[in-house]
Amino acid sequence: MKAGFWIAPEGSDDTMTMLPLAEAGEGVVRGKDVVAFLATASAEESIARCPRTAELLPRLAQALDAQRADAAGQLFDITDYEAHERELIGQVLGEGEVSGLAALPDGGVAQLTEAAMAGLWRVRFTDAAGRLVADYLEIASIPHVVERASAFTAERLSLGEAPEGAMNVMPILAEIDGRMRAHRPGGPSHTINFSLLPVNEIDMDFLQRTLGEGPVQLVSRGYGHCKVTATGARNVWSVQFFNAMSTIILDTLEIGDTPEAARAADEDFRDSAERLREIHEAYFA
Known part of the structure; x- marks a missing residue:
């Protein structure tokens, strides 16, 4: 994994x-x-x-x-x-x-x-x-x-076919796509926690390729170390928290406005x- x-x-x-x-x-x-x-x-x-x-x-x-x-x-x-x-x-x-x-x-x-x-x-x-x-x-x-740059991303996902050996990536992508279309500026965000989901390396590889890389990278050193990265999909953000050994302790996707972890x-x-x-x-x- x-x-x-x-x-x-x-x-x-x-x-x-x-x-x-x-x-x-x-x-x-x-x-x-x-x-x-x-x-x-x-x-x-x-x-x-x-x-x-x-x-x-x-x-x-x-x-x-x-x-x-x-x-x-x-x-x-x-x-x-x-x-x-x-x-x-x-x-x-x-x-x-x-x-x-x-x-x-x-x-x-x-x-x-x-x-x-x-x-x-x-x-x-x-x-x-x-x-x-x-x-x-x-x-x-x-x-x-940040909002201006992240607006130049895909409004919808092109899901394609599930790769051989995938476990749960297609339901996850369907959930992301639905939440993307339902989100309105200022509305609540939806979080998908990979730390709790049964996913394998094939799932994660396909998920990364489907969402793509976005135009925004943020680092917050407030409470621990947090990286907030825009994906290539509109309103979809990778939010990861690390411990002092640079090990990921919380790995999520947030579908919504810029994540609170980077906001005042x-x-x-x-x-x-x-x-x-x-x-x-x-x-x-």
Whole structure:
């Protein structure tokens, strides 16, 4: 039996090439280390020469306060900020629990990283040649580009014939196809738990080939390690949880909107707004 529905290539974490939140050559701070960085002399010098960053932080906090998980996101374009301003923004935001990639049909890629303040995201678009073309902050449960990219997937499944030696793949595919057609945005998700199902390697191989690979990869390091991967079928996601030894302990498919494992919740926005205000008042005001 295979170890899981989605088996990433060896060293797959390294293949998800991400632009760091800070500019090239600078280390991105994580979590509580944001405050430690802001207390340094170099940070004080940076803050003094970055008035746009000081002006932006209260606006972000206000937007976080007003945001709801089921509402459209709010965008703050920083593409035209000076390099040192964007570098400081990256250091102030830090790096949170979720990061990932979303590929678009034109060859562009959105590289997204949640800040240390949950629900606040840094999203960078690169074109097919790898050039940075847009850089913005988004306050949302999940960046809109994730939903945009995942919409370029198949609306229906082509089931074909069951392969020789299969056990339960055809009933599973029929269930997935029905749930795909029945799902509506904002509706409840349906979960298929492979950890509990009697399936063999032939089942899993055929299931992977039928669903195909999708355009979104997300990694969450909040409660353990979780990988969320879009399949090539509309609204069908592989969601896998791993233990400290990188062994899959829960292997599922979710049919629905972007899985909750990668999303910010209502309470996250309130907490993040408070934290951002504290940082602004302590170091920028």
